[in-house]
Amino acid sequence: DAGITQSPRHKVTETGTPVTLRCHQTENHRYMYWYRQDPGHGLRLIHYSYGVKDTDKGEVSDGYSVSRSKTEDFLLTLESATSSQTSVYFCAISEILDQETQYFGPGTRLLVL
Amino acid sequence: AQKVTQAQTEISVVEKEDVTLDCVYETRDTTYYLFWYKQPPSGELVFLIRRNSFDEQNEISGRYSWNFQKSTSSFNFTITASQVVDSAVYFCALSIGIGNTGKLIFGQGTTLQVKP
Numbered sequence: 001d002a003g004i005t006q007s008p009r010h011k012v013t014e015t016g017t018p019v020t021l022r023c024h025q026t027e028n029h030r031y032m033y034w035y036r037q038d039p040g041h042g043l044r045l046i047h048y049s050y051g052v053k054d055t056d057k058g059e060v061s062d063g064y065s066v067s068r069s070k071t072e073d074f075l076l077t078l079e080s081a082t083s084s085q086t087s088v089y090f091c092a093i094s095e096i097l098d099q100e101t102q103y104f105g106p107g108t109r110l111l112v113l
Numbered sequence: 114a115q116k117v118t119q120a121q122t123e124i125s126v127v128e129k130e131d132v133t134l135d136c137v138y139e140t141r142d143t144t145y146y147l148f149w150y151k152q153p154p155s156g157e158l159v160f161l162i163r164r165n166s167f168d169e170q171n172e173i174s175g176r177y178s179w180n181f182q183k184s185t186s187s188f189n190f191t192i193t194a195s196q197v198v199d200s201a202v203y204f205c206a207l208s209i210g211i212g213n214t215g216k217l218i219f220g221q222g223t224t225l226q227v228k229p
Binding site: 042 | 117119146148150156157158160163165204206208216217219220221222
């Protein structure tokens, strides 16, 4: 158990509304990641963080922003949600002694109507 | 470019059969890591194994075994004597370089159904 929680676990929202997903970890891991999972695509990296206030873009970052003001929290924001952002969102961490291996949170299922 | 291909979209077997899930990867890097993750119907992603590019030894863990062959760029996963609890989506993934900074590239996943 990597001590990762995600909130909310499920969310339904309307097109054009802002949405923020939270990833919280309890074990002071340096690296945190946001992925989205869609049928036929596996998981794709949206953004990642390598420390407080240090973030970078992943493969599918358009339409998403992130923030990390504390080690334990990594926020993913959809500034203006679109139906194409309906997906399952996973947060992941990697541990300082094993940076290559990522452990995933339980996921957030987001439906944008 | 880096890429992971899991050509088998869905596999259905009967309990106690052996099953192999294929994974083919592409990378020009000499240092990389390969992973398998399991996603059961409950939805969480469970880490199964990590292999680095310098270690081609096959690995066995109970009923699970992994065959890494650099010559064919493959990292296949075999479940021996499958059980209903093995039913899940399995993902193969590739990470490049030392000190990973988030470049996990996933295959599309293989859905395994094990029937009683």
